[in-house]
Amino acid sequence: MVFLPVLALVLAPAAVAPAADILKKSDVAALAPTSFRARLRITALREPPDSMDVEVWRSGESKSLVRFLGSKERGKYLLRLADAVWFLAPGARKPVKMSPAHRLRGSASLDDILGIHYGRDYVIESAAETEEAGDALVVLDLAAKGRRAPYPKVRYVVRRATERPVRAEYLLPSGKTSSVVEFLEWEEGSRPVVRRLVLTDRLRSGLRTEVTLLEMEERTIPAGLFDLSDPTERKKLEERSPEE
């Protein structure tokens, strides 16, 4: 009788090892370029559809700047430094501390836009193989490792053949699904870069929000962009590429 748990322990690593491997290979956030600039369009799919464009500057794992595009949004940013998120606006002299769960548009939060580090922030609780419409899928049940993780539980579904995520279901501690992200289109190339994803809010309105990648550019980024107190770099950015 005491045999079985021991057996499970012996076998489990064998099962887990490929699972961890799958996770690592499909972790979009981890596999993204270290520093890049991207433009995204976030559209709340309601009647009428409601969209906005943002520009994301990312440097390493812990520094991201989201710039709101549009003439009315000039000078507004969301700056993420490690776990803290700050909102910068021309009307406020000091940055305002914010929750990363804040929804930018529709059901898309900052975490959803910037990407969740599944490998870093979650631990695999269980793994299973399944099939959907002739596709072999790996379903990983992930649990949050620490406070950094935006959702307590995730059901992460990866296509075995492409080693790319199909969808991720974010669960509440009770097991109920709060939202689902479906990874619909991918960029050409070996690096897994999401071109289009759709988030569905299951808890409240069933609202679907689409995030589309408009352009992406790997490049070095001046550190000054991420300076919380000094807006100089950001001002230069605004002057260099003003929006209509």
Place this chain on the structure above:
Amino acid sequence: MPDQGSSPRPLVPESAPPIFEVSGLRKSYRLGAVTIEALRGVDLVVTRGEFVVVAGPSGCGKTTLFNLLGALDGPDSGRVRFEGSDLGRLTAAEKTLFLRRKIGFVFQSFNLIPVLTAYENVEYPLWIDGLGRAERQRRTEEVLASVGLAGRMRQRPDQLSGGERQRVALARGLVHDPRVILADEPTANLDSKTGAEIVELLARTNSLRGTTFLIATHDPAIIERSPRRVRLLDGRVVADELGGPSRPGGAR
């Protein structure tokens, strides 16, 4: 003790219209737990203008008889006829008018309304009958003068002597010019001198106005003077005789 069958025959003066015709009157009433048979078959005829004294010891039924005559109560059996009409058949409204117009009461204890002045007490029966102000005033003053109280009109009863009060009561009984005055022991609460004055008043009124008087009393002064005496004993008429020094009023 004469029983029902052999009571003295009532005296009926001929060719005089009867004002009261009483036949076979019986009445009992309860006093606490006791039932008292006050009248055990009374027959009586009174003609217009007569001055009749009803005498008898206390408890003989005088007051009860007067109550029935005055329609203040109804008999258990028998009948009271007033000017030919059966009093028992009157409606409440007819009875009220009867009391207002045809009968005048003079009570032993005067029964004046304490909150009204002498004048107002006397005026009262005219007032409730709806007489006009001027007419009321005339008649009230006249009757008060006739009982000798002209100067004491504005006094309330508690400011008047016994004799004065009785005069007021008499005036009240007369003011509406009733057919009959029923006076129950009118001199019982008065001293002999005052009593005599009152009796004089009663007699004079009878002869001057022709009002029929029935007086219940055991005052010998009245009994003596009365032309007709009816005696009651234990609820029955035991005697009904003419007598007395004069026959004021009445008809032969």
Place this chain on the structure above:
Amino acid sequence: MKFAVIALRNLARSRRRTLLSLLIVAAGTIVILLTAGFIRFSFEGLREAIIHGGLGQIEVVPRSDIANRGSSAERPGLPGLKGWQELRNAIEATPHVLAAGGLVQFTGLLSKGERSAAVFAVAIEPDRERRMRFEVKLREGADLPDAAPSEGDEAVLLGTVLARNLGAGTGDVLTLMSLTADGTLNALDLRVVGLITTGLQDVDSRIVKMHLASAQRLLATREISSLIVGLDDTSRTPEVQAALERRLGGREPSLAVVDWKTRAPFYGQVESLYLGIFWFLGSVIFALVCLSTSNTLLMSVMERVREIGTLLAIGTSRAQVAAIVLLEALWLGVLGALAGDLLGIGIIAGINGLGIQMPPPPGATGGIELRLTTAPGDFAATIVLMLVILGVAATVPVWMSVRLRIAEALRHV
């Protein structure tokens, strides 16, 4: 000489008993006057506090917003009233309207350094609020300046509890973050010029008040949520409401003209509660006065049985006897009520002169001075009430007196 005079004289017979009865009736009258005065004081106080606290007598708002009120629609109550200046001019031309002020209401996040709090923001026009005689209960600092603030110089008033929670005071600069009309984020620096209280603890922990222009800047809109209309006399509300509905009907989008009572259902509940208490108390007084006077009336009838018999014997009709007894009761009612009214006026004046401080009702901060109010109708009403009570009290005595049998009554001692 009328029966009324006889009745009055009868009352005078037993002075002490009549005086006692009058005292009872007067006392009942006084209690009713005082209670009515207190209730009116409470109503008026509450009503005027609600109205002059910022609600105004009337609100003009897009009809579609009413449906959304109180719901958790994704972005409720966005400023949606366009072309409102012209609308405001039309409203201010209506008789009895003191002024109409633009109002923007929204929710946001107010932060001071690391601390932040969810707030409910109310943005108004200070000069209009003053014309509408609205009260700003300042606990510290000064009111918002009348002039629209220039960019970068926005002023804000904080609720006292909110200020305490944030550790903020007059002079501090805080940042208010909210969603604009487009649904994007925006933030604005605001300088605290003063602290206010609404009288309700819960509201004081969430309220911020600013100039209309500041809110419009933050929300990036030229529209407002609604127009608050202030009148010179609250009792004119129905007629002004009707006048505005006539004037503004047929506009697109459709506008609703809402009175203050609808917007403060709480007031209606308080009103019902108080009226319920008043009726209950009135019934108790009714019963007490009725029973005690009925007893004395009955006693006085019982004492006059022979007298009543005499009256009947000399031709008074039963109806007339009933009238005398009833009139005695009614005299007690009228005279007692008059005495009570006069004494009541004096007592009320005395109480008002004392300047008693009433403790604050639950949830409110600060008490108010007690001032009982009377309306001219009160005195007539108490007289009528006491007449009715005494009329009821007279039923048994009247019935007994009418039932008397004359011969029995005359036999009575």
